[in-house]
Amino acid sequence: MAKKTQDGESRLFLFLESVVVMSLLAFSLASCNVPTDSFPEASSPEAPVSARSQVELAELEVQPEPSAPILSRNGYAGKAIACPFPQHTSYVVNAILPDHRTREQLDTDTVRAYEDWKSAYLVEVPVESGASLYRVAFSAAQPDRTVSEGIGYGMMIAVSMAGHDPSARQYFDGLWRFARQHPSSIDSRLTAWQVPENPAGDANAFDGDADMALALLMADKQWGSDGAVDYGNEAVRVITALRESAIGPDSALPMLGDWVDPEGERHNQFTPRSSDFMLANFRAFSNVDAHWLPVIDASLSVIQEMQRDYSAETGLLPDFIEHDSLLKRFRPAQPGFLEGAHDGQYYYNAGRVPLRVAMDVLTSGDPTSLAIAGRLAKFAVKAVGDDPAAMGAGFGLDGSAIGNYFTSFFASPLAVALMT
Template sequence: DVILFNVNDTPTPTPTVTPTATPGPPPQHPFPQHVVYSPGSIKPNHRSQSQLDDDVRAFYDYWKSRYLVYAGTNDQGEPMYRVSYGDTNPDRTVSEGQGYGMVITAIMAGYDPQAQDYLDGLWRYARAHPSDVDPRLMGWQVPPDPNTGNDSAFDGDADMAYGLLLAHAQWGDGGAIDYMSEAQTLLAAIKESTIGPDSHLPELGDWVVDGDGDGYNQWTPRSSDFMLGHFRTWGRATGDEAFWDQVVAAVDSDIDGIQANYSPNTGLLPDFIVRESGTYNPQPAPPYFLEGEHDGDYDYNAGRDPWRLGTDALLNNDPTSFTQVQKMANWIVQSTNDNPANIKAGYTLDGVPTGDYFTSFFVSPFGVGVMTTPEHQTYLNNLYDLVYQRHEDYYEDSVTLLSLLVMTGNFWDPFDAPAVAPDDVTISLPATAPHLAWSHKTGNLSYQVWRSDAPYFDPGISGVLLDEVPAPGDAQMSYNDTTLPADATAYYQVRGVNRPGDASVSSNETGVFRFSLTPGAP
């Protein structure tokens, strides 16, 4: 449920009176974090890192004063908080907002001394307003609409689960809330009640019938629920990577199908996706499928897609996500004549504007997308200047703040991907130098190439580190050893390196290869 909002005047924020902060453990990942994103990505470079951090602090202070509301106490007398729908309907709260709030407050810990109290209160409010279908999930709006029922929406619970995992990494589980236990319960509900058992796609909510019937079913997702980064994190956090990898693969298949067949020039995705008649091929939903005439267009749901897909590319260095979001980024730069002020409020999938006004909701997520295209540095800088001080209403401001956290290098993963050893390294002997090649593994940011004159060597103890090769979102990696003397025998090992700088086991320890080389041989 999205309200179109075009702002002209910015209201003055009114601070909310809240209970005194409860002392707790210091955050383990205090703001600012200055995360190292994937090689080949960019950030705004016309402002210093200190200025970028201050921009986030200022926007957060405004957001908190406008939308974070004390909501009394629960049955145990513990304080609750909710995210208000803003000027549009200040007494209304949606689960989406609770999820946004939990992610934001967890990341802002270290700047805001009350961050943990706010996050705990947001979660208590969610638990106090469960869905009637699966009570482990939150009802999507408070107060509920008696005409539509009290059930869940996928995105709110998804962000709340990510927020709980952030809280676990930030403060541990020894306080008033066992964050990991709560996250495990919530993720079990998401898996059981909102992931298609056959499609492996996120469903619109727990009210959707799992079958293949007419209308809303397991094959009719909302593209803004394609939270690939969340899915990977959940797999690592729960140890259920096999399941969540299936979800990633199903989502990638839908994105690739839409981009190939319906938006080859723009890369844009529709708000809602259905199946072609008689097939399982994805296609844009018809008008008025669920919300309105633009349900098959890039509108007020899909406008979040460059932020979601871009965040996965930046944090997990996944080549598929890079390719998908770069299509969107390159198109928006070209279609706006290198001027982000020309971004409009919605488009058909072939790039025709459907709205004739500017709003930060559509602009800010494209900023995250453009971070994957280094050739558009000036465009990113100009886009950033358009949004970092602009305030509209709840939806626009929340998405902008989350996008700013990414654009400034302050959005992080509570369960960073492990370093993964290449498993398909090949070697060839052209006339000039030994040539090593291997497939990139999602999560690795770079690869160490080691060499020794003895087999079964242990990098770091023996052998020589030839180079650490960055992995700029490409599917295929390679390295030429131009330093090996003629007629020398050499053995090689390749190790993946992840964001924390951890190195994987070596490729030849998995039995991939052990080679003796004679450079210059035919």
């Protein structure tokens, strides 16, 4: 079994366009809320199902369904798409949109980015017979490689673009089938973090499966679960597996993956990856399994502690976080903790934190997340002034730039934080 030890810089190509598309989707207000009344309970007998949250994944006006089924060119027959792109519905808070682009131009920007992403990264996997399979290529330099994060991004993007792309459901189902063909060697309900796998097998990476689970919840809302894939049941299965195999039993924090020993010396239940604080995902999961509520609280607590003690002026988080058991406090990880020299800095993991936190603000209105996103937004304004192209590529927690070049990977998530 191999654990996930990717170098952050090598993931630039995959993350760049995927994160940009997900950020643009925020501008187009193209998210679906997640219903709970049709979901089965989580498999753990002691896990209660919470009451439907006051504010769900997003607020939508669902369009009425026509009486006749719709048959798209991809061969899927079924109910009308519940949340076709673009919805143009309002988030919980009064989101700030770019004022130099009209709503229609923002939609066009999103569609263009989506089509570029699809052309560059979405790959159909040859099959002799049966349903189609798709995967997300890692990069132009490594086109035959796929990581679970890419599958998660792809599923989130596909379900959000239904209504624009008649093949969205075909892509979504094909991505999910591909993921199921490559299970984690630790918990087979989860997905191996990379394909091709190592000969000894590969464990999961938390964020890839967490995004797949949220995408499955959204798919249940978008298309219903009475087709070839029972999205609702599949979502519950992954959510349960994540809680049982990748959440710290005492810390209630997301662990790096199902390979982590909660009591391990180096990597354990108190050493999270900051970009795994996927608050909007966790709130959606808590509608299915109330055990996720403490995960939200624990994640917010660590973020607040890190901002208070290490980045009061910038709000930036490090890629990885360690815990000092003697001082009983969290701290930035040391260089070489898992991926490289920048593990304790705001780099190609933490760069997604503004997107994750802002998604929670926009869809739940949580005041703690709002304060966290506000600090990040102030840093973004200070870092670029009137020139967004001045955004650096990675930062020390004091705001000092690491890379003297522009990449949308860092700019786009901070732009979503500015929406709050």
